[in-house]
Amino acid sequence: MLETAGVLILGECSAERLSPTTAEIIAAGKQLADALGETLACGLVGSGIEGAAKAAISHGVDQVYIVDDPLLAEFQVELYLEALGSLCRAVQPRVVLMARTPAGRDVAPRLAMRLGVPLAQDCVEVVIDPPRVNCWPPDPSMGEMPWPECVAPPRRSLPRCAPSPMFPSPPTRSAKGR
Numbered sequence: 001m002l003e004t005a006g007v008l009i010l011g012e013c014s015a016e017r018l019s020p021t022t023a024e025i026i027a028a029g030k031q032l033a034d035a036l037g038e039t040l041a042c043g044l045v046g047s048g049i050e051g052a053a054k055a056a057i058s059h060g061v062d063q064v065y066i067v068d069d070p071l072l073a074e075f076q077v078e079l080y081l082e083a084l085g086s087l088c089r090a091v092q093p094r095v096v097l098m099a100r101t102p103a104g105r106d107v108a109p110r111l112a113m114r115l116g117v118p119l120a121q122d123c124v125e126v127v128i129d130p131p132r133v134n135c136w137p138p139d140p141s142m143g144e145m146p147w148p149e150c151v152a153p154p155r156r157s158l159p160r161c162a163p164s165p166m167f168p169s170p171p172t173r174s175a176k177g178r
Contacts, residue, residue, distance in 0.1 A: 005063055006038020008093035009056075010084055010111075012103060013044050016051030018059070021099035026059045029097050033062075038094060041065060043087045045080055047073035065091065077106050085114050 009029045011022035026042065033040035041063040042056040053064040067083040084107065088096060096111075098104040100122055112119035 004092050005041030006036050006094045007033040007040050008096045009042040010098045011042045011044050013046055013049050013052035018052040018055035021101055023059050025097050025099050030060050045072050045083045075103055081110055088115055
């Protein structure tokens with residue numbers, strides 16, 4: 001069994017590069033992990049992704065889990081679901097965050113169903129109101145569709161954040177992680 005993480009970012013990368021949306025979700029996840037007093041981890045799936053893992057660490061994650069296989073070089077929903085599901089079951093995070101990208105829209109609902117956890121989609125803010133994790137809906141004044149506030153249970157949930165909820169923290173060379 002892998003070391004547990006309180007907040008797990010399921011990031012996206014292309015070859016050696018971390019996606020900009022993953023850097024944004026890491027910034028949001030860092031605030032959430034700090035508020036929960038938990039560690040922040042990032043899970044990456046792909047082929048030849050060591051450079052992306054180092055980039056995730058430079059953005060502030062404490063731990064990076066990689067599933068590196070040539071079969072995962074191109075996005076294939078069933079292969080990614082299997083890899084991410086196995087990772088989530090092994091790590092047992094309290095909260096999982098994914099970006100609202102085409103891949104995230106495809107994977108997040110299916111992953112939540114497979115894991116048997118609630119899913120809050122299109123969150124623009126995730127805050128802690130102990131012992132709950134509150135996911136705030138999009139802002140209708142910005143042309144986004146409104147929906148009721150979602151309150152995730154205290155144990156495990158899978159909020160999926162909308163694009164650009166935060167500005168990514170700049171990478172630092174002194175960041176330490178594994």
